[in-house]
Amino acid sequence: MKHLSSKILEQMLAHSSEGIIVAAANDPDFPVVYANPAYERLTGASADELRGQCLPLLSGSILDEIQTEQLKAALTHGDSYLTHLAGRHGDGTDSVSQVRVEPLYGPRDEVDYVMVSQTVASAARGGGSGVEVGVLQREIRRVRQKVTSMGRLDSGTGLFQYEYFLELAKRDFMMARRDKRLVAAVLFDVVDLDAYGQTFGSKAADSCLRMVAAQVSRALRRSGDLCARADGHTIIALTHGQRVDEVRALAARIAANVRGLALHNPRGSYGRYVAVQVGVAGRIPDKDYTVEVAIEAAHNDLQSLQPAQKARYRASA
Numbered sequence: 215m216k217h218l219s220s221k222i223l224e225q226m227l228a229h230s231s232e233g234i235i236v237a238a239a240n241d242p243d244f245p246v247v248y249a250n251p252a253y254e255r256l257t258g259a260s261a262d263e264l265r266g267q268c269l270p271l272l273s274g275s276i277l278d279e280i281q282t283e284q285l286k287a288a289l290t291h292g293d294s295y296l297t298h299l300a301g302r303h304g305d306g307t308d309s310v311s312q313v314r315v316e317p318l319y320g321p322r323d324e325v326d327y328v329m330v331s332q333t334v335a336s337a338a339r340g341g342g343s344g345v346e347v348g349v350l351q352r353e354i355r356r357v358r359q360k361v362t363s364m365g366r367l368d369s370g371t372g373l374f375q376y377e378y379f380l381e382l383a384k385r386d387f388m389m390a391r392r393d394k395r396l397v398a399a400v401l402f403d404v405v406d407l408d409a410y411g412q413t414f415g416s417k418a419a420d421s422c423l424r425m426v427a428a429q430v431s432r433a434l435r436r437s438g439d440l441c442a443r444a445d446g447h448t449i450i451a452l453t454h455g456q457r458v459d460e461v462r463a464l465a466a467r468i469a470a471n472v473r474g475l476a477l478h479n480p481r482g483s484y485g486r487y488v489a490v491q492v493g494v495a496g497r498i499p500d501k502d503y504t505v506e507v508a509i510e511a512a513h514n515d516l517q518s519l520q521p522a523q524k525a526r527y528r529a530s531a
Contacts, residue, residue, distance in 0.1 A: 233257065233332035237269045239317070239325045242455060243436050244269035244289065247327070256311070256332055268435055271315070271330065285315065292317045292325045299332075310334070368443040370420050371427035376450070379442030383452050383505045386438065390454060391499040398461040398496025399508040400451040401516050402430055402468065405489050407447040409481040422477055422488055423447065429471045433464060450509065458496045465492045491516050 227234055233253030237244040246269060249261040257270070264270070271277055271285055281297055288295035295315040312333050320326035366378040374382070390397045404426055411419030423443075430449050431441045440452040453461060469490050477488035493516025495508050 231333075235264065235270075235330045236318070236327050237330070239289070239292075239328050242438065244272060244328060246270075253332060256334070269328070269330070271313070288315060289328065371424050371443045371449070373427050373431060373449065374440065374442040376442050376444050379440055379450065379452075380505060382440055386440070386452065386454070387499045387505050387508075394498055395455055396457065396496055396498050397508065398453050398456060398458060398494060399505075399512040400453065400461060400465050401444070401491075401493040401509075401512045402426065402449040402451070402465070402472075403491040403493070403516060404447045404449075405484045405491055406479060406482040407488075409483075410477070410479045410488060413479070413481055423449075425475055425477070426472050426488070426490060429468055429475070433468045433471070450512075456496075458494060461496060462492075462494045465494055468492075493517070 227248075227250045230250060231252055233256040234248075234250045235246055235253050236248040237246050245266050246264045249259075249264045254260055259270075272282070276299065277285060277297070284297075285295050287293075294317070297313050299311045299313055314331045316329050316331070317325040318327040318329055366375055367373070368375050387397060389395075404423060407419055407423065410422055423446075427441070427443070427449055430451060434441055434451050434453060436453065436455075438454040442450050444450040453464075456464070469492050472490050473487055475488065478486060479488045480486065482488065493512040493514070495511030495515050497503055499508075
């Protein structure tokens with residue numbers, strides 16, 4: 215029997231009415247490597263936009279908290295996962311989509327990829343099936359969770375509030391200690407933000423911090439990354455599974471992106487533009503290396519690098 219060629223299989227996927235994306239399973243972010251035209255039509259996202267991005271279902275805005283935990287468990291153990299999502303088309307028609315996640319095994323019988331298939335299960339303006347009732351209940355639960363989360367977010371930056379960040383970080387440290395996985399804490403201190411506010415006003419200073427926060431959260435998009443506002447001028451982040459030198463290089467790129475915003479700060483001591491100081495600390499957690507110890511170590515690192523950073527910022531300004 216003749217085997218189907220890869221070209222034939224690609225055409226089958228392209229002509230399928232079922233939306234399909236494929237993501238790499240050997241990366242904790244499960245980056246998308248393929249999206250067929252049907253998935254583009256269903257979601258409105260192009261294949262080019264999706265490629266290399268974290269699996270959409272893990273973004274935190276599609277599934278509710280319970281569904282997300284179930285999906286993560288399935289991905290961890292290489293299991294299948296099935297759920298339903300509610301949506302609305304531009305013509306006002308309500309729809310319910312069935313979403314299925316399946317592991318794809320490579321030649322060594324290891325999970326190399328995961329496939330997400332999405333099919334519109336029903337569409338109607340009124341009434342409802344048992345599936346639709348179940349989806350409605352999940353949507354109500356998601357709204358309730360969003361209302362609850364409003365108290366967990368900093369209104370100025372959109373990042374987590376520091377107290378909630380600590381709660382999540384302590385949980386992550388316990389898991390990292392169990393799995394013997396490195397965790398790094400990163401501090402981004404916006405230099406001379408008070409002087410910026412005195413020059414341009416408090417609203418401008420708030421906007422400045424918000425733009426810096428966007429640069430941090432945009433770069434730290436791995437599924438396990440956490441970002442929070444630590445105080446009036448400092449942003450804190452937690453990231454997993456990367457060596458300290460890799461995290462420091464990433465933090466340096468973020469600092470360069472902040473300088474690239476070219477936010478003029480004529481009274482700043484680090485040059486003509488708004489800049490951030492960076493402190494990094496990381497290792498595999500143990501009974502002596504807690505969240506608080508990691509944050510303190512990152513703060514000490516920030517203080518120790520201050521003179522060198524100041525000279526570097528001035529030279530680049």
